[in-house]
Amino acid sequence: xxxxxxxxxxxxxxxxxxxxxxxxxxxxxxxxxxxxxxxxxxxxxxxxxxxxxxxxxxxxxxxxxxxxxxxxxxxx
Ligand code: SF4
Numbered sequence: 001x002x003x004x005x006x007x008x009x010x011x012x013x014x015x016x017x018x019x020x021x022x023x024x025x026x027x028x029x030x031x032x033x034x035x036x037x038x039x040x041x042x043x044x045x046x047x048x049x050x051x052x053x054x055x056x057x058x059x060x061x062x063x064x065x066x067x068x069x070x071x072x073x074x075x076x
Pocket of ligand 1: 011014016033034061067
């Protein structure tokens with residue numbers, strides 16, 4: 001499994017993560033920041049556990065995020 005986490009308050013809505021994985025990320029029409037689809041909030045961090053097949057796309061999302069607020073961890 002893979003844990004995807006995002007510190008949403010610092011998102012600048014650049015869309016890079018959506019381009020990397022449009023099934024897991026989308027820009028909110030309300031505030032222009034990105035939503036981690038299915039993510040649950042804890043102390044400002046949104047996170048979700050997903051299958052390993054989402055790893056590659058979300059590593060790209062993490063690397064392309066200009067404010068470095070997406071973390072990807074492999075968990076067993
Ligand atoms: S790549 Fe980072 S800053 Fe850009 S929309 Fe996604 S989370 Fe926000």
